[in-house]
Amino acid sequence: MNKRQTSAQETRRKLVTAGLELLKEKGFDAINVEDITKKAGVAKGTFYIYFKRKEDIVLDISRVPFGEIAEELQKMEGLTITEKLPHYFHRFMECVESCGINVCRQWTRDVLDPNNAPNTKDGQKWKYDFEMLKGILEDAVSKGELKKDTPVELLTHIIISELYGMMTCWCMSDGKFEPLDWTDRFCNMQIDAIFKQYIRR
Amino acid sequence: MNKRQTSAQETRRKLVTAGLELLKEKGFDAINVEDITKKAGVAKGTFYIYFKRKEDIVLDISRVPFGEIAEELQKMEGLTITEKLPHYFHRFMECVESCGINVCRQWTRDVLDPNNAPNTKDGQKWKYDFEMLKGILEDAVSKGELKKDTPVELLTHIIISELYGMMTCWCMSDGKFEPLDWTDRFCNMQIDAIFKQYIRR
DNA sequence: ATTAATTTATGACTATAAGTCATTGACTTT
């Protein structure tokens, strides 16, 4: 046999690609590690070189679409908070839609996995979203867009809860309704209602 | 040994009680079926007489506190929708708080478990909440409190997403903030913002 | 060019816990 033909990064990519396809199609519980490695064309043990637990691959799988949102937000320096948030919501729900129910389901379940608590090395999903959004709010406070007494932590939680709730709900309704319709019609309205009292005019 | 001392119902109750205590204390992943049966003083196989899967006991465990809310709502016939909803939110978050993080975590994870899809026999959690809330909204429409063109399904989804999002968020923040504070300060405001356009005056 | 060190891959193996089922004892009915 010829071993070490491919670089480590390439193998990891193969695993993530295979994992994404299987997860989308069958859901997390219905596939096992061997299914993933077989599809990726490697041995079972190889999986555990790249991921500590079966669950850990989901983070990588979802990092592709959701990671892009974060990058986009970094580039929106010039915009105000009232422009940034609707964009963020819209993009988030676009990702939810394109990832599909199985991926989103497992993504949210992983967030709630106690072994993935936000303070552990592997529980960065939640913390990442949280810190990024918090940063945006803090930025708005320091720029004077929001009042100084804005409860930034709590508002960040509220915004995220909005996203997670929406995603959960969409998964449970088996994709019956349009997530983007929801965001555009209601989320912005809700966010408006909350922010109104903290916006300086 | 003397078997059949206790009725089936009594054994089930013992399992649920033991399960609740262990779940609260250690979390779902950290306990196994034998832990539960040992604490309940029965054999492992007995568990599977009452529950098809390990996960199924969580539904029973949470039915105790959350079930009461539904009963309360039934009794509030006289109230308007704008009185019912804040009450529901408040009570829901009271339950969340009293159940604790571990129970709520697993509860939400179970809701997202594909084996517990809303249309399966065991996936009634979600459907139950959903139908009850929907009923309240439909009631409000038929009474003329809400306009005839109110998108009842979508609004029901939004309300539930609010609750689930809040609960998820609270679990993730390790109980740092007061869920009741959140509900009273923000949720009602959000719901108001959405309902405003559908309320007939 | 040869040896040593490092990286990556392997798959048989172990460990754990979920879930099954044939058996049995206690109680009930006829």
Add this chain to the structure above:
DNA sequence: AAAGTCAATGACTTATAGTCATAAATTAAT
């Protein structure tokens, strides 16, 4: 008192997550 039912048991099967000693391929050092 025999037949039937209910509830409980725990040894057993099964499934799969995760480990690890071994080895091949590659790179670096002498």
